[in-house]
Amino acid sequence: MNASIQYLNPAEAARRLGVSAKALRLYEQRGLVVPVRTSAGWRAYGPDEMARAGEIAALRALGLSLAQVARALAGDPQGLAPALAAHQSSLEGQVRQLAATLEKVGGLRADLAKGQVPTSAALADLLGSGPSLAFDLPWPWGGERFELNAIRPLTYITGPLGCGKTRLALAIAEALPGAAFLDLERAADGAAAARARRAGDPVLKARIDQALAWLVEDGAQDSDALIALLVGLETEGPTALVVDMVEQGLDEATQEAVIAHLRRRGPGARPLFLMTRSCAILDLAALGPDEAVLFCPANHSPPIQVAPYPGAPGYEALASCLASPEVRARTEGMRATRPDAA
Incomplete structure (x- = not known):
């Protein structure tokens, strides 16, 4: 050196x-x-x-898989065209969002010139900071009001065993119009049905095959669990998806490939809420501006949004409930129980 x-x-x-x-x-x-x-x-x-x-x-x-990165660094252009097309589409989506915001600003300025003062809700809407989701928390909470501002493309839901995160996820799926909940059956009895559905829908099959090719290049292992997850993720229709334990049935390399793939969707993608306790899925050091974390405390205090920085409220408790895929595999199937009242 x-x-x-x-x-x-x-x-x-x-x-x-x-x-x-x-x-x-x-x-x-x-x-x-x-x-x-x-x-x-x-x-x-x-x-x-x-x-x-x-x-x-x-x-x-830009959205290239690691295999495509290797080829690009070697001077091979294979894979650059679709990656650039996807990046262009993402940028165009951002331009449309900015154009819509500019139109709102123009309208508010015109109203202001006429003596009409904008409401606080209208001003908050310019930054997308108004409540995007609101409902009363179910048991095990006490009916407290839960609000989530500016839903991100990726929102993680996590917490220790027995904290109520599954009930929170279900409540979010019910409160969001047009949302769907992908439960754990997708990786068990639903795997065969997922493959049949993939085979019977050429458009869905094309999307799944493209995603699967990228994932495999990134080190993922083709499996029933992965196919079942992709069927849910790639199916059009739901305005948002809430996924129960996204890592279910996936090894570490596949988990890392999946989350990298989901991050490539861009800021205009439909919202995903991912339940997880895996640090391969929820890498606190890798979170970007389009991602958020909802943490359910063990004492059944209302869920909170945690900033991914050491020292932020809830960060240490959040980090302590995440585990490596190896540890998660050892504890798979374990459930916290509530003893009967005496």
Whole structure:
């Protein structure tokens, strides 16, 4: 190592690049970037490695799978056309949203010129900060009012065993007009039905096959559980989806590929609420601006939205209830019970 060149450890490099340390390890595992080693054997990233990792992060942000990133870095354009088309579609969606907001601003200014003062609700609507979801919490809560502002494309629902997160998820699916709830039957008895439905709908099959190809390139394992999940995710109709334990039946590599795929949908995608207790799905270090976390405390206090930063209210409790896929597999099927009253 050249002592005059600045080298960063993985945590510092990830922070500079705006990615997680887990993402850097994945890049290395795939042979996309090779960090240098210190005399003590620690990984380090110099200017060349940072430039390479920056290119990888940019290509990933465009929606390329890791296999497509490898081909792009090697000069092979395969996969760039659909990725650029998807990115263009996402940008066009943002332009439409901005145009609609500009039209609202123009209308409010015109009203103001006529002496009509905008309501606080109309002003809040400009930023999308008004309540987008509101209902009274079911048992085990005491009927407290729950409100969620500006629903994001990805919202995670988590908490310890017995905290009520499933009841919260069901209540959200009932309160959102046109929403659907994907329960755990999709990965068991529903797997055969999911494959039959995929085979009987050419349009749905095309979408699932495309998503599956990207997922497999990213390291996912083709399985009944994955197919059943994709059928639910790719089916048109519901305005929002609430998914019970999205990691059910999926190994770690598949979980990481699935969440990377869902993040590629862009800010205009229909909302997804993902119940999870897996840190491969809910990586607190990798959350972006289009993602939110709802945490259900063990003491049945009302659910709260937790910011993904150490020190934020609820962060430590949230982090403590997430586990690796290996640990989640050991505890699969465990349920908290409420003893009968004496």
